[in-house]
Amino acid sequence: MKNKKSIEQYLLGQIEKDNPVQVEKVQRYLNLLDIFYKLDKDIKEHGTLVETKNASQTFLKPNPAVAEKNKINSSLLSIEKSFGFEKVEIEESPTSSGLL
Numbered sequence: 001m002k003n004k005k006s007i008e009q010y011l012l013g014q015i016e017k018d019n020p021v022q023v024e025k026v027q028r029y030l031n032l033l034d035i036f037y038k039l040d041k042d043i044k045e046h047g048t049l050v051e052t053k054n055a056s057q058t059f060l061k062p063n064p065a066v067a068e069k070n071k072i073n074s075s076l077l078s079i080e081k082s083f084g085f086e087k088v089e090i091e092e093s094p095t096s097s098g099l100l
Contacts, residue, residue, distance in 0.1 A: 004030060014085060022083075029079045032072050039069040 008030055015022035042065045049060040 004033065007033070011083070015083065025079055025082060029076065032076050032079070036069060036072045036076065039065045039072065043069065 008026065011026045011029065012023075015026065017023065043063055046063055046065070048063050048066055050063045052059055052061050
């Protein structure tokens with residue numbers, strides 16, 4: 001992953017660096033990001049479906065890496081939300097209809 005350092009720098013710039021829990025979250029996030037992209041490589045190598053042989057039968061089944069990638073993505077999103085970096089919505093200016 002080529003932008004890992006910039007992501008790490010960004011996250012560390014957004015948190016309280018003296019808070020060990022926040023620093024640990026950054027490390028977990030980066031670790032999960034590594035796993036996410038390793039799964040990506042596996043999916044590209046083997047495809048979204050893998051051939052399974054069972055005695056005389058051969059069949060296709062979903063690559064388990066796809067499901068794992070979805071789980072990792074959910075974990076990444078969860079950590080992102082726990083940082084509390086949500087964008088602050090810009091309040092719209094009142095319209096003439098809102099003044100009545």
